[in-house]
Amino acid sequence: MQKKLMILAVIVVAIVVIASVAAVFLMRDNGGDENVVYYTTMAPSLMDSWLAENQTSAYIAWEPYASSALVAGTGRALLWTNEIMPHHPCCVVLGWTPFIESDLGGNVTGVNMTLRFLKAHIEATEWVNDALADKHSVEYNQLVDMAVGFTLRNASVVEEAFNHVSYGYEMNASFESALTQFTEMYIASNIVTNATLNLLGYDNSTEFVGDYVNDSYLAATTGIVPSPTILNPDDPIRLGYLAGDLHQMAQVVAMNKTSFGGTSLFEKYGLNVAKLTAFASGPAEMLAFKAGSVDIGYLGAPPAIQKRLNDRTDTVILAQANSEGSALIVSKNSDVHELKDLVGKTVATPGEGSIQHLLLKIALSREGIAFIKG
Amino acid sequence: MSKGKNPIDRFEKLLTTRWLQILLGCLSIIAFVALWVLASMYLEESGSDKAVFLPGPRTVADAFFDSFESLPGLSDPAIGYRVTMWDLILSSMGRFLSGFFVAFMLAFPLGLLMGSLKTVESLGRPIVEIFRPIPPLAWVPIFVLIFGAFWGPAGIVFLGAFFPILINVIFGVKSVDVTLIDAARTLGAKRSDIFLKVVVPATVPYLMTGVKIGLGVAWMCIVAAEFIGIQGGTGLGYWLSLSSMTYGLYPYTYAAMIMIAILSTLTTGLAGLLEQRFYKWSGMK
Numbered sequence: 076m077q078k079k080l081m082i083l084a085v086i087v088v089a090i091v092v093i094a095s096v097a098a099v100f101l102m103r104d105n106g107g108d109e110n111v112v113y114y115t116t117m118a119p120s121l122m123d124s125w126l127a128e129n130q131t132s133a134y135i136a137w138e139p140y141a142s143s144a145l146v147a148g149t150g151r152a153l154l155w156t157n158e159i160m161p162h163h164p165c166c167v168v169l170g171w172t173p174f175i176e177s178d179l180g181g182n183v184t185g186v187n188m189t190l191r192f193l194k195a196h197i198e199a200t201e202w203v204n205d206a207l208a209d210k211h212s213v214e215y216n217q218l219v220d221m222a223v224g225f226t227l228r229n230a231s232v233v234e235e236a237f238n239h240v241s242y243g244y245e246m247n248a249s250f251e252s253a254l255t256q257f258t259e260m261y262i263a264s265n266i267v268t269n270a271t272l273n274l275l276g277y278d279n280s281t282e283f284v285g286d287y288v289n290d291s292y293l294a295a296t297t298g299i300v301p302s303p304t305i306l307n308p309d310d311p312i313r314l315g316y317l318a319g320d321l322h323q324m325a326q327v328v329a330m331n332k333t334s335f336g337g338t339s340l341f342e343k344y345g346l347n348v349a350k351l352t353a354f355a356s357g358p359a360e361m362l363a364f365k366a367g368s369v370d371i372g373y374l375g376a377p378p379a380i381q382k383r384l385n386d387r388t389d390t391v392i393l394a395q396a397n398s399e400g401s402a403l404i405v406s407k408n409s410d411v412h413e414l415k416d417l418v419g420k421t422v423a424t425p426g427e428g429s430i431q432h433l434l435l436k437i438a439l440s441r442e443g444i445a446f447i448k449g
Numbered sequence: 450m451s452k453g454k455n456p457i458d459r460f461e462k463l464l465t466t467r468w469l470q471i472l473l474g475c476l477s478i479i480a481f482v483a484l485w486v487l488a489s490m491y492l493e494e495s496g497s498d499k500a501v502f503l504p505g506p507r508t509v510a511d512a513f514f515d516s517f518e519s520l521p522g523l524s525d526p527a528i529g530y531r532v533t534m535w536d537l538i539l540s541s542m543g544r545f546l547s548g549f550f551v552a553f554m555l556a557f558p559l560g561l562l563m564g565s566l567k568t569v570e571s572l573g574r575p576i577v578e579i580f581r582p583i584p585p586l587a588w589v590p591i592f593v594l595i596f597g598a599f600w601g602p603a604g605i606v607f608l609g610a611f612f613p614i615l616i617n618v619i620f621g622v623k624s625v626d627v628t629l630i631d632a633a634r635t636l637g638a639k640r641s642d643i644f645l646k647v648v649v650p651a652t653v654p655y656l657m658t659g660v661k662i663g664l665g666v667a668w669m670c671i672v673a674a675e676f677i678g679i680q681g682g683t684g685l686g687y688w689l690s691l692s693s694m695t696y697g698l699y700p701y702t703y704a705a706m707i708m709i710a711i712l713s714t715l716t717t718g719l720a721g722l723l724e725q726r727f728y729k730w731s732g733m734k
């Protein structure tokens with residue numbers, strides 16, 4: 076009798092479990108592959124090998140991880156992100172407001188350090204553009220060497236990648252309108268609410284972006300001259316950046332000593348800058364800003380916007396770092412020739428908060444395709 | 450003893466014992482909610498940068514109900530695609546139940562064997578003692594990589610539930626009253642009869658203790674295992690991490706936490722109910 080009851084109980088439990096598991100799988104299948112592209116998230120440095128092993132059908136990533144599959148001959152670009160949104164903003168230089176407002180005595184103020192940082196950023200960006208303009212120059216070779224060291228990809232990958240990124244620091248009206256569009260998208264998908272905007276004192280996204288993007292620091296850098304002494308020997312600026320992101324070459328160049336006669340561009344302007352450990356994603360870097368462990372950082376504009384609003388992370392956009400320069404890569408022999416062919420397949424992205432993810436979602440949305448976690 | 454028979458006395462008893470308990474229980478919940486409201490209001494009013502991390506109960510309640518309509522970020526309103534809390538629950542429950550079921554089906558018989566046969570115990574003990582001290586969560590990265598999005602987290606649940614059940618069953622078998630076994634033997638019971646009709650039923654209370662502990666551990670496991678959603682599937686743990694770390698939608702994070710509490714209470718409650726049923730039926734209590 077007891078045995079029978081035990082067996083019965085076990086059978087009941089088994090049926091419940093099997094039914095639930097079956098339900099889960101059935102529901103997933105019934106979800107309909109018709110209008111859905113699946114995504115999975117991972118570090119960009121892993122993406123080309125996952126694609127080569129056919130574990131994903133495509134990936135979207137920043138350079139040089141887009142070009143690494145192109146150069147290896149294992150992948151081809153289905154879509155460059157500038158085809159989704161021409162001249163789209165990408166990485167920016169973000170300042171932590173409490174740092175900018177800090178005062179360590181004398182002329183060692185947050186504002187002074189920020190201006191000097193931006194001056195070095197401008198000079199580094201111009202140096203990059205000059206180097207890229209002449210591929211036979213010494214500077215070009217130096218740039219490639221630096222990029223190889225930073226991204227851990229070989230020279231041919233890096234050189235291909237440079238073809239797809241445009242570097243620039245200025246923030247014009249189209250930059251602001253693109254950021255406004257991103258903000259609007261977040262509002263439309265309920266990731267950010269108008270209530271949050273209002274809470275921070277803004278009536279609409281245009282007003283918010285107008286305030287978040289502050290080009291007055293950039294404008295004030297004209298008066299900055301090189302400094303013979305280091306302003307902040309004991310209080311280095313804590314610099315945040317993303318792992319191996321070629322978009323952020325300006326900070327790599329500005330940190331480099333060997334190519335500039337033993338003194339980095341940051342040091343030229345009297346700054347002691349300490350690089351933090353690379354962040355895996357923009358949202359992760361924004362959490363570090365929130366925790367007060369980053370003073371100035373390079374990261375994508377979308378996570379900066381999202382976390383400024385939802386986390387109220389007290390930051391300001393100081394300059395641009397680059398625009399464009401990400402691509403959707405598929406296997407070379409893949410039967411995917413347009414976005415629609417991706418339906419039912421899985422794409423790897425650097426994370427739900429990244430600009431690559433956002434732009435692909437925009438592109439798929441235009442085709443009426445949902446982009447969901449696979 | 451006459452006290453309990455008089456209705457007035459009984460009411461008085463309820464008033465002085467149970468009623469007080471109920472009142473205190475309500476008071477403690479009210480005090481908790483009030484403290485929560487005060488803490489979140491204080492953070493907000495004082496302009497603390499930590500205020501976003503502690504939304505008030507009202508905001509969390511709104512997010513909780515909104516979660517069943519549509520989850521921001523996972524849904525795409527532009528083309529009418531919705532993901533809700535139900536999807537997360539299904540995802541997590543599928544992994545949870547699968548992992549727990551396998552753990553139960555293996556740990557119970559194995560525990561019975563190890564408890565009653567010295568050879569099996571000598572063989573099994575060292576292995577168990579090697580693996581038991583390793584926290585199940587330590588296996589998360591490896592399991593997710595090897596077993597994938599479904600069986601990876603389910604495997605962590607398995608580990609979390611397996612050892613509490615196994616250890617309790619072994620202990621249960623060893624705690625069987627020797628006089629019961631002797632009595633059965635005197636009455637001419639065969640070895641298999643003693644095992645099935647004396648040892649196994651006597652082990653059930655210990656099994657249920659193991660199950661209840663295992664359920665608690667398993668819920669901790671599933672949430673943490675889903676944090677690493679390298680590939681495939683959603684789940685409550687995935688949403689916990691996404692809604693907070695990536696999106697900063699903290700009210701939704703708390704809403705998911707409440708859902709986990711509800712599910713955990715439900716499963717443990719169900720186990721408790723089964724246990725009571727068994728006691729009633731076997732006349733143990």
